[in-house]
Amino acid sequence: MDFSYHLQEINLNDPWDLAQMTDLLARFGLRLEPDLEGAAGLFEGERLVACGGFAGNVLKCFAVDESLRGENALGTLLSSLIKRQYERGITQLFVFTKPETKDYFRGLGFSVLAEAEKAVLLENSKRGLAEYLTSLRPLKKNEWKKVGAIVMNANPFTNGHLALVWEAAVRCDWLHIFVVQEDRSSFSFADRFRLVQEGIGEIPNVSVHPGGPYVISYATFPTYFLKKEEEFTSTYAEIDAALFGASLAPVLGISDRFVGEEPFCPVTAIYNQVLQKRMPEFGVNFHVCPRVSEDGEPISASRVRALLKEPDGLKEIKRLVPETTYRYLTKKLIESGTMKQNETSPSALF
Amino acid sequence: MEVKEISVAGTLESSDVQIILKPNPGGGLAVDLESDVKAIFGDAILETVYQVCREMEVTEAAIEIHDKGAFDHVIRARLIAAVLRAAKRDQVDWERM
């Protein structure tokens, strides 16, 4: 590392620091993501010449000025960010980036988990994914021929979700439900997970699992390196499909994946389209199940969340969700007065 | 010395080594070495690691090493730093060094 540069934390609350990082990223066609929790930079005097940041367990928003090429600026930045993450107890770290830059990260101890045309996902361990998959192995039984999977956000769990679960369960020997594990949705992961478990009740051939770090949430998927908005969802779907198809599916012996039809939400529609194309490539049958309707309107979690904000919404909601979800929502409304407004998850079945 | 918590020392800059120590109850010393020069210097690096662990009486730890071409004395210094951080020791016994 050259004597001219020094490493310093970037203060995300300082407009000057923030502007410098935004500008540096913009020079490379990259964006500063608004959810950054921390960032670090290399400075030549007062000028920012390299930057990187993190949100949750994801490292992102990396840019290195041309003048530093070959100086392993990325190594210096990563070391600092990794150290800060460890200090806050986050030791399993992920990087999403353009495929062109994956070798830099691989040279710094990161391993590729999944790759798509416009993005690659890496983690800071050679064995993280393998160990996780090993822990799932007991969930595979040889006598099961047809094993299904549903990945859902369940924000919250509705009758629509329940219907999908039934559709899948009757067609399979066993059904695995993965609940996306992040806390960006209106309802916490712990609550969403419990509602799924309670909602499916006594269906005999279903098990519910936390998604873990390898079922990627759209809410936390970084898009800072993608040029066009149209690419965001499809890229996310490609990565998700690659990870699911290459790792989760074979280890659990998953032969079928089920999603709900999406007539309205363009994001979910694109996601489904990508999976439709990719799942068969991994030997997984892909099924799109029609949505269940209530009063002619398809049931969706977003509709339920919208109704929660209306004065008499709860009455309407009663017809859209299982009893267990209804009781939970009633309690929540009473406790807080109003629900949290910040949802980033675009649709119910994510 | 007991590795009580996860600790990190060193960086991924060239000529340095980043060492991550984790508790490893019941697992003895588990060393995972990543280095561009593993083929030539792998054994020497491991020898240094084991020696330092002996000197510091570390018997149980998961040691993850990302070597970027560090000299032996740098590996030593970084490992000692990581052990002291993991054992939450502020004071160094310079006489024993």
Add this chain to the structure above:
Amino acid sequence: MTDRNTLRRTGLYVSASSPVNMAQAPFYNEDMLIYDLEDSVPKSEKDAARLLIYHTVKYHRPKDKEVVIRVNGIDTIYFDQDMECAVRAMPDTIRLPKVESAAEVEQVSALMDRLEKQAGIPAGSINLICNIESFQGILNAQEIAAASPRNVALALSAEDFTASMKMERTKAGLEIFYARNVLVLACRAAGIQALDVVFSDINDLDGLREDSRMTKNMGFDGKTVIHPRQIDIVNSFFTPSEKEIRHALRVLAAIEEGRRQGKGAVSLDGNMIDEPIVLRAQNTVARAKAAGIKVGGER
């Protein structure tokens, strides 16, 4: 072992949190390599930096330079551990930041006596360089310079000094003229070396030359640099001219001749050659050789 006559034309700081810089620094032409525990090391890395310095200075030190360790200030929580580490590593010299009084120097010197004894190192074997960084330091420069036989130099640090004085730092340097003067005076009085401020614009090499010329003219023995590309330029200003070299050789030749003839006192061009003149001549020849100049009539 280095002393008050050691060549100190250039001193380069190297952060003890950067093994790559520490590995590269010995390959440049600086006379003094300062492994730094102070400003260039973040708080959370002080512990690791100490260990890195200790191991580097003990097992991997450059052979052709003065090896110096800059510790944290006497008022900081790091000082005690820094000093124990620094003494046991056995560098040539320890560099103290922000020195403001003779008492501080005496305290540190006594501490070093104790630590050297504990470590089984010969007493007094490690030197001291005091960084003067504030108006108080300048006002007390004379007594600081004279405070300990370990002192080999005082070094002026302009950034912190101008801040303490509420001055604006400029390239021309008029604002620090007096401070520079005082520092050299104090060092001459105490018989130690004077080291000048850094020139921070590493891209302005002409500016560096002007500043180095000033440094040399004011009587400094050397300058601190912050980037390797400044080293050769600064060194050149402390490289003796042909005329100076020739004169020095004549002095040394006269002394040699006098010794052969068993003469007690020697004179050259009608002037007595006494000890300081001999030292100066030897210094000149040393500096010339260090600059790579072929000095005829090698002894």
